[in-house]
Amino acid sequence: MSKTSALLAFATIAALTGASMAHGPSSPAGEEGHRASVTRTVEVRMLEGDGRMLFEPADITINRGDTVRFVVKNGGALDHEMVIDTFEGNQRHKAAMERNPDMEHADPNAVKVEPTKSGEIIWRFTNSGTFEFACLIPGHYQAGMHGRITVR
Ligand SMILES: [Cu+2]
Numbered sequence: 153m154s155k156t157s158a159l160l161a162f163a164t165i166a167a168l169t170g171a172s173m174a175h176g177p178s179s180p181a182g183e184e185g186h187r188a189s190v191t192r193t194v195e196v197r198m199l200e201g202d203g204r205m206l207f208e209p210a211d212i213t214i215n216r217g218d219t220v221r222f223v224v225k226n227g228g229a230l231d232h233e234m235v236i237d238t239f240e241g242n243q244r245h246k247a248a249m250e251r252n253p254d255m256e257h258a259d260p261n262a263v264k265v266e267p268t269k270s271g272e273i274i275w276r277f278t279n280s281g282t283f284e285f286a287c288l289i290p291g292h293y294q295a296g297m298h299g300r301i302t303v304r
Contacts, residue, residue, distance in 0.1 A: 180238050181283040181301075184260035185219035185276040193221045198265065198287070198297075200228035205292050207234070207285065210299035219276040226265040232287045233264040236275055236301065239284045246288045253290050277303045 178184075197208045205228070214220060224234050235242060249255050256264075263271040277283075280303045287297035 178278070179241060179261065180279055180281065181236055181241070181261065182275055182277040182279065182303075185221075185274040187221070187274055189219040189276070190221045190274060191218045193223060195223045195225065196234065196285075196299075198224065198226045198228055198232040198234070200230065203295065205230075205232070205287065205295040205297040207287075207297060207299040211302075212285075212299065213302045213304065214277050216277055216280045216303050219274065222263075222273045222275065223270060224263055224265055224272060225270040226267050229267050231264060231266055231289065232292065232297065233262060233289060234271075234273065234285050235259075235262040235288055236273060236283060236285045237261060239282075242284050242286045242288065242293075242298070246286070246293055249288045250290050277301075280304050 192214070194212060196212075199206045199208055222234065222236075226232050235245065237245065261273065261275060263273050265271040283301045283303065285299050285301060286293050
């Protein structure tokens with residue numbers, strides 16, 4: 153690596169770090185979206201049956217830069233949540249919830265929905281890549297409650 157490209161790489165890392173701090177709670181999966189900027193609405197249903205817990209659809213494709221309003225409807229008999237994050241972020245969060253099952257969050261990338269109710273997440277997808285939405289209530293992920301978001 154030349155001296156110039158080494159400097160450039162350092163500057164890029166510094167810029168990325170600075171950007172993520174300047175915008176508060178954001179993640180590689182994106183950032184909190186504003187209602188006035190919503191470009192797309194996606195309906196997601198939470199379902200239970202035959203010992204399984206599911207999101208329908210479980211595979212969603214988004215265009216980078218879109219601000220998406222997820223309308224999340226709980227069609228089951230239990231509380232569920234939807235958390236949008238990286239796969240790694242959800243695994244860390246899932247482990248934390250297993251240690252502390254009553255953990256509540258008010259994060260912009262998550263919503264908890266009671267049976268028969270609906271909730272929403274407004275999220276702006278700032279990066280392309282493959283991300284995950286999941287229910288991190290203990291046992292639910294393992295029962296099938298996770299899906300994939302592809303941002304291109
Ligand atoms: Cu659940």
